[in-house]
C-alpha cells in the first residue's frame with residue numbers, strides 16, 4: 543500500500559532542504575553495499591529529525607538502529623557541539639560505514655556507538671530521566687521493549703520518535719500477522735493508551751510517531 547502516492551512522495555522529497563554531498567555519498571555507498579535496501583531513512587525524514595532535535599533543544603539523544611548512519615548524522619547535526627548521541631546497533635559491518643561518515647561530518651565527538659543488542663544497551667543506561675530525544679528504527683519485534691526502556695529515561699518534555707509505524711499499511715490488514723506486524727500494532731496501541739505520553743502519528747514515508755513525555 544502506498545501511504546502517499548509515489549508522485550507526491552517525489553514532490554515532498556524535492557521540496558525540503560536538499561541533502562549535502564556527505565549525505566548524498568552515504569546514500570550511494572549504502573546502496574552499493576546493500577543493493578535495493580529500504581532500511582535507510584529518506585532525506586525528508588532525515589531533515590525532519592534534524593529539525594525536531596533543534597526545535598526541542600535536545601542535548602542528549604538516543605538512537606536505536608544506526609545501519610550506515612544516515613539518521614545518526616541527521617540527529618547529531620541537530621545537537622549542540624557538546625551534545626551527545628548514544629547510538630545503538632549490533633552490526634560492526636554497517637556501523638563501520640557510519641563511523642566514516644560521522645568523521646567526515648565532524649560529528650565523531652558527539653556520537654557514542656554501543657555495539658550490542660539494544661535492549662541490553664538501554665537497560666544499562668542510568669534509570670533517571672536524562673534523555674531529551676530518542677529515535678527507534680531497528681528490529682520491529684524489539685519496539686515494545688525499546689519503548690518501555692526509553693520512556694522512563696526521557697525527561698519531561700522529551701520526544702520519542704518511532705519509524706515504520708504503518709508497516710506499508712499492514713497495520714490495517716487483519717491478515718498481516720508476522721511477529722513484526724503484531725509488535726508494531728502492539729506498540730501503536732500502547733502509545734495511544736499511555737497516559738505518560740502525548741502522541742501523534744504522521745503519514746511521513748512508512749509512518750512516523752511523535753510521542754512527547756508529558757511535563
Ligand SMILES: C[S@@+](CC[C@H](N)C(=O)[O-])C[C@H]1O[C@@H](n2cnc3c(N)ncnc32)[C@H](O)[C@@H]1O
Pocket residue numbers: 581582583606607608609610611612613614630631632633636658659660661679680681684
Ligand atoms: C532500518 S535499519 C536502521 C536505519 C537507520 N536508522 C538509517 O537511517 O540508516 C535497522 C538497524 O537495526 C539494527 N538492529 C537490528 N536488531 C537490533 C538489535 N537487537 N539491537 C540493536 N540494533 C539492531 C540493524 O543492524 C540495522 O542496522
